[in-house]
Amino acid sequence: MSTQGRRGNTRQRIQDVALELFSERGYEKTSLREIAEQLEVTKAALYYHFKTKEDLVISLFQDLTGPIDELIAWAGEQPRTLETKQEVIRRYSEALRSAGPFFRFLQENQAAVRDLSIGEGFKERMLTLFDLLKEPESELTDQVRCITALFSMHAGMFAMQHVEGDPEEKRKAILEVATELVTAANPPSRRPARPDSAQTASP
Structure with a gap:
């Protein structure tokens, strides 16, 4: 080696x-x-x-946020379609695949994390992802669905540790629920028209 x-x-x-x-x-x-x-x-x-211990925590944070930053950059260049939003959720699930221990740390050390530089950085990324999932004029219930989709992935990883089953199957189950929430928050009547909608719209 x-x-x-x-x-x-x-x-x-x-x-x-x-x-x-x-x-x-x-x-x-x-x-x-x-x-x-x-x-x-x-x-x-x-x-x-x-x-220092803070250096250690920052390194853990950067290992997690690198893929999230790449996802945010990718999503910012895509059309704001339901397909894009579903892909954001799928890729976010991938980014979180091995982050269970880090979220457990955040959960168990909330007061300490508030005093570290990572707390604000993580919050900013969550708000950016939230903005990518919701429509600018979406109803309050749909905004709740979008933010719940994100937090269900965090809370799901933490809570599902105590549920029997294969970790990958549990991740997929959490992703399915999060995808359903995002889909429900973007019903056809309120989705922006696709650039090629004139050609592909069904009667």
Whole structure:
């Protein structure tokens, strides 16, 4: 394995163990020393990758938000059709596929997260996705459906941990519900006309 490969693997192990400890003991009560001890590495080895706990959390946040930022950029260039919105939800589900432990950390450490720089950044991305899913003049109930579609994916991952079943099947079930909500929020009567609607409109 290359030096870079080993380095990447160590970084991932640090993140995994840190998330586990942050969720079990709390962000404030977990020290870098405890993370190093759990990993059976020296504190210096940990410092090579992360200087502070906040650096560690920011790295986790960036790993999650990179794909979300790519999704937002892609969606911004697409026509605002129902198909685009359904694809946004599908791709968001993919981006969240391995983010369960990170959402557990956010859930268990809400007060600490508010004081970290990541809190506002995540909120801004959620509002952007919400805007991409709803129509500008949509009714309040449809706006609720769109925001619920997003949060059902977060809450679903957290709540469904305790439900028996294959993780991938559970993810698909959550995605199905979220897609239904977005579809219901964009009924045919209120969808914008497609550029080629004159040619393809059915009687």
